[in-house]
Structures are given as C-alpha cells and as structure tokens.
Amino acid sequence: MTQDADTGSQRKANTSADLRALASKSMSLAASVIKILCTIFAAILVIHIVLTVASANPQNGITTFFADAANSLTLGIGDLFLPASESLKVILNYGLAAVVWLVIGAVVARILNALAP
Incomplete structure (x- = not known):
C-alpha cells in the first residue's frame, strides 16, 4: 500500500513538472511568434519606404x-x-511605425518569457 502511495505522488510530481515544461515552451513559442510577426510588419513598412523614396511605379501591383x-x-x-x-x-x-512595431515585439516577447514558469 505504501508503494502505491509513493507511485501516485511521484506521478503527480512528474505530471506537474511536465505541465510546467509545456507551459514554458508554449509561452516561449508565443513570444517567438509575436516577435516574428512584429518584425514582418516592420519589414513591410520599410519596404514601402524604400519603394516610395525610390519612386517606384505607384500603379505596379507590388508597390x-x-x-x-x-x-x-x-x-x-x-x-x-x-x-x-x-x-x-x-x-x-512609416519609419516611426516600423520602430514602434519592433519595440512592441520585443516588449511583448520579454513579458511572455518572464511570465513563463
């Protein structure tokens, strides 16, 4: 009977550790995704700046x-x-907006990583 109780508490400890590890990985993944999205948003803004300053054809589909x-x-x-x-x-x-997106991504990612167990 004592052996069953030890096994049960050991399973609970393992499950708790597994849940903490899963939560930590999930928060880290969310932080990475947010940082990548914010970087993509900033890149779109920078590409628009380059196309505008370089006088790209405004009728072109890419522009x-x-x-x-x-x-x-x-x-x-x-x-x-x-x-x-x-x-x-x-x-x-648009340059300021790009910088703001990068700051948002960095701050939110840092907060999510800090909240991870």
Whole structure:
C-alpha cells in the first residue's frame, strides 16, 4: 500500500513538472511568434519606404500591395509628421511605425518569457 502511495505522488510530481515544461515552451513559442510577426510588419513598412523614396511605379501591383499593407500597419501615426517633402513624410511616419512595431515585439516577447514558469 505504501508503494502505491509513493507511485501516485511521484506521478503527480512528474505530471506537474511536465505541465510546467509545456507551459514554458508554449509561452516561449508565443513570444517567438509575436516577435516574428512584429518584425514582418516592420519589414513591410520599410519596404514601402524604400519603394516610395525610390519612386517606384505607384500603379505596379507590388508597390500597391506594400502601400496598402503599410497603410494598415501605421498604428495611426501615418500622418503624424507633415513635412513638405513626400519622401521625408513617408520616411518619418512609416519609419516611426516600423520602430514602434519592433519595440512592441520585443516588449511583448520579454513579458511572455518572464511570465513563463
């Protein structure tokens, strides 16, 4: 009977350790996914900046795709700065949005990793 009790408590300890390890891996995976997504968002914004500054054809499908995607990723700061130069406007506003996405990704990933058991 004592041996059965020891085996039961040992199973509980193993299960608890397994659950902690699974939770830790899940949080780490979530942190990685969020960081990757935020980096992709920042890359889309940077590609839009490059295409705009390089005077890419605005009727081209690729240019249109990145312009539309970038416009939805500006976090409301797409018109924060209004300099006379259109290129400077895009660099400042979309560049700031790209930096904000990178900061968001880093902060959220760090928080998730800190919360992992």
